[in-house]
Amino acid sequence: MPGSSPRGCSASPLPDNDPVSEENPICSAKGCRVDAVWVLAWNNPKLHTPERRKTWLACEEHREHLSQFLGVRGFLKDVVPLDDWDSASDG
Secondary structure, eight states: TTOOOOOTOOOOOOTTTTTOOOOOOOOOOOOOOBBOOOOEEEEOTTTOOOOOOOOEEEEETTTTHHHHHHHHHHHHHEEEHHHHHHHHOOO
């Protein structure tokens, strides 16, 4: 269904332009409770301005699946290690 989350994956985006604020951020894949280690930055060009970034979090196991879901739609802009995303948002 257009606009829905990937089958088996739930979108649990973080607030836009805010640092990751959860003490123990977890993967956005549906049912996954593993600590996130990746940030997938994306936007839907039909809905968002080019500079806007939405984010999903991913564990190592789900990074590729979530990246492919966003990538085939042309939404994926960047995949960044969570520690680097945190560091960039602190500055």
